[in-house]
Amino acid sequence: MVCVDFGSTFTKALLVDLGEGRVAAAAEHRTTIETDVLDGYDACLAGLAAQDARAAEAQTLACSSAGGGLRIAVVGNEELVTAEAGRRVALSSGGKVVAVFAASRGDDLREIPACEPDVVLLTGGTDGGNPEPILACARELAAPWTGPVVVAGNVEAQADVAEILAHHPLVLAPNIVPRIGVLAPEGARTAIRELFLSHVIGGKHLSSRADFVSMVQGATPDVVLTGVELLAEVAGDTVVVDVGGATTDVHSVVELDPEDSGLGREVVATTRVTRTVEGDLGMRWSAVTTAEAAGRDDLTAAAVRRRDDVGFVPTDPADQDLDEELARAAVGLALRRHAGRSKVVVSPEGRVIERSGKDLREVGLLVGSGGVLRHGRPGVAGRVLAGSVGEVEGGWQLPRRARLTVDQQYVLAAAGLLASQHPEAARRLVGHLAVLDNLG
DSSP: OOEEEOOOOOOEEEETTTTTOOOOEEEEEOOOOOOOOHHHHHHHHHHHHHHGGGGGGOOEEEEEOOOGEEEEEEEEEEEETTHHHHHHHHHTOOEEEEEEEEEGOOOOGGHHHOOOSSEEEEEEOOSOOHHHHHHHHHHHHTTTSSEEEEEEEGGGGHHHHHHHHTTEEEOOOOOOOOOOOOOOOOHHHHHHHHHHIIIIHHHHHHOSSHHHHHHEEEEHHHHHHHHHHHHHHHHSSEEEEEEEEEEEEEEEEEEGEEEEEEEETSSSSSOEEEEETTOOOOSSSTTTHHHHTTTOGGGGGHHHHHHOOTTTTOHHHHHHHHHHHHHHHHHHHHHHHOBBBBBEEEOOOEEEEEESSSTTTOOOOEEEHHHHSSSSOOOOOHHHHHHGGSGGGBBBOOOSSSSEEOOTTOOEEEEEEETTTTTHHHHHHHHHHHHHOOOO
């Protein structure tokens, strides 16, 4: 099987031996968004076939974040409940959240088209609760927005919502907040994937060839998260941090401790599978904001150079050092935002520990991804990742004893693509990653 990731900058392809569950060949090419996205794919396929003749006849499965990936706008009633829940679900679905609109704060839904989303996720209300908030949002949404909508709010109001939005491409999904304190993302995640495949991929006109639409199985971050879930089945609690040019993404799969459920003060419940995207942390487009967020004035000049020349490749030790410093800052900040922290507070019950975010302290495996880790100098991964494990000051809930490795061959995306049709091959792929120690 050929597994392809059409990235925003590079198209990566692997030939996977399904019987052995291993990578038989690998190739990459610049994503040819300016002509036809399959031009770059054809070049990758030729590269694979040159290494292994089986590639010429193999079936292809693909994921894509080319052309801006999947852009989602979230519409909810309460800013801190359904709108926030919708934001988290949209992220776990592989989307870039371009806007969150909350009716309770008077947001104007006529501004949605200007955000240029591909899909709108409409949430609101618990099951059996007051239907009017989600109905009001649907009425306000109907006129300015004509594109796809996923409805994942009060199930008893969904028939009326569907009638209001009868002229929109529409998918009804289970409520993401069926009752207070519960976040149920899977139904909406599946619905968003369905609309991505049926309306977004073809609608972006990335290729004139029909085989592009037929080979794409989902948005790249959604597929990668499926791969991370498989890896966690093999390796236990797992975190993956992907340092990109524009964003730094963190995926985590952690079994939740029921005894900790009362310790968090967040209105929206934490979930076992979580993805966060930090749009201000990155190696090129977001280099300047990375330096600013880290308080690293000494990195400003280097960050400006990288932002202004996103194709910059460091060739001397000084510039390689600066790239590693930016990567270390992006990784550290992204993991802290994902994990949150614990602290002692005084309550009517006495001194208690209050926690926010996702507790990663017992995670056993931390996987790095991104060009800076794959193509850097020997030992780069250890230098970039090591500062985010062990005893961390300030109460941050970061991994204490995690083993470190790097997804050198992009197998997480390939495993996610293979998961439904070839689950055993997918498990073997991530199994190799789970036992690999490639920090050198």
